Amino acid sequence: MDEALLRSLTPSVLGVLCRRGADFAAAEDAVQDALVEAVRVWPTDTPRDPKAWLITVAWRKFLDATRSDASRRRREDLVEEEPTPGPAPDADDTLQLYFLCAHPSLTPSSAVALTLRAVGGLTTRQIAQAYLVPEATMAQRISRAKRTVSGVRFDQPGDVATVLRVLYLVFNEGYSGDVDLAAEAIRLTRQLAAAIDHPEVAGLLALMLLHHARRASRTAPDGTLVPLAEQDRGRWDTKLIAEGVVILQSALALDRLGEFQAQAAVAALHADAQTAEETDWVQIVEWYDELAALTDSPVVRLNRAVAVGEADGPQAGLKALAELDDNSLPRYTAVAAYLHAQAGDLEVASALYVEAAQKASNLAERAHLTRQAARINVGRRL
Structure with a gap:
């Protein structure tokens, strides 16, 4: 089957x-x-x-x-x-379905669920398992979403940017149950790229491929997180990296830069480095500057602070971080802890890692941050 x-x-x-x-x-x-x-x-x-x-x-x-x-x-x-059964028509309505399932009237979670069901062909049970919610809960979510878009004309134009955000949400859910949502997001984005010639669609596909290429190295055998700098780069999928870079280069050549292309450029620079020490952090900072201009996103500026810390030293990174001054940002405290540790402020770094662990959104991240705090404390005693 x-x-x-x-x-x-x-x-x-x-x-x-x-x-x-x-x-x-x-x-x-x-x-x-x-x-x-x-x-x-x-x-x-x-x-x-x-x-x-x-x-x-x-x-x-x-x-x-x-x-x-x-x-x-x-x-x-x-x-x-x-209608009399016969050969299937050649018309491909996939693109309109993407637009319909990512309709602005839907919440992000509903748009994701409907996309997986209507475009992805997954069953309600599979989607519920992937999101770790009861099947009845997911069925209600999908039913509400279908009712919301039922009055929308099938031939109305849609917003590519909204579709891409939905697909990126799917990708970032990762995988659980019997459906690999990251792989499913890549499949759907490939399908979208075949239906529409758009540099940001290509940029998102490149970004997904470059991130997915590192998947095998992101966790240790015991399930613990492995930071990028410590990953075994020999386990990275060079075929996916090469494909992602080619797709990205073709998109950038169109000179219509968007946020997914810029994110993919950052991922490509990480993938290009044979070791963590060889990472071109100066170029990465430049790409984050482009991203900040495109999105004005505090998350982008948070990531930029890390890159500045690597390119120009931890004190420069802390200065860039201070411009945000937003403890409510996810990973803000963890980034502050890392930069203070790099600067040699071990007591401050340890306390911040403990605080960051308490704010962590999942067990794996919490365990990783707790280990970082413990490692610093051991180093201080030696």
Whole structure:
């Protein structure tokens, strides 16, 4: 059973139903029913044209649901004559589905869930497992999202930037359960890149590939976090790095810089260094300056402070950090602890690491920061 094929066909099948006049929510339900039927039937009776098979079955599921719902009699003109099964149409509605699922009226969490369901072809159970929430909770979230976008015309223009933010949210969730969300985000972004020629789409894909290339080295066998400077670079995926760099260079050549291209440029500079000591921190600071101009993001300026500390020394980094003066920023205290440690202020660094550990959002990060505090305390006693 080729689950990857099923997921890749989901957007185009859903698009066909919507083009035929089906309401988005009803069409999405019908497509999910067709996918379940495919899982049951295909292992013993694989169709010659999988896409056409899915369209036919999904349309019949939609018609059955419509006929059984008296409140939807206004759709009777759709059910008077069922289209004759035949070759699947060539039209690709994937891009419109991306825009619809990332509609501005949806919350980020709802947009992510709907994208994974409607474009990614994942089941509610798989999405719930990936987000570590009960299936019923995720079902309600998806149902609300579908109701929200049901009145939106399928051919309305969408916002590429919103779609990219949703895909980046998916990527940053990482993985859990039986679905690797980072890999799924890369698959969906590749799909989007094939549907639209846009430098920021390419920039996001490059960024994902460059980050994903380091995944195997990010944790030790016992699950503890391994900082970038301490990672085994021999475990980095050089094939993904090379692909990401080529995609990034093509995007930058268009001279339409965006935030994902700038982030990917930073990731590429890290990937290019054979050792942590060879990292070109001066160039990284320059890219963070570009990012700050594009986004005016305090998170970008926080990361820039770290880069300044590496390029010009910890005191320069602390000076850049002081310009933020925002303890509420995630990782602000951890960055302050690191820079103070680099500057030799071990007592201050230790206290800040303890404070940062208390603020950590997950157990792995908390354990890492606690170990940093303990390491400094041991060093002070020696």
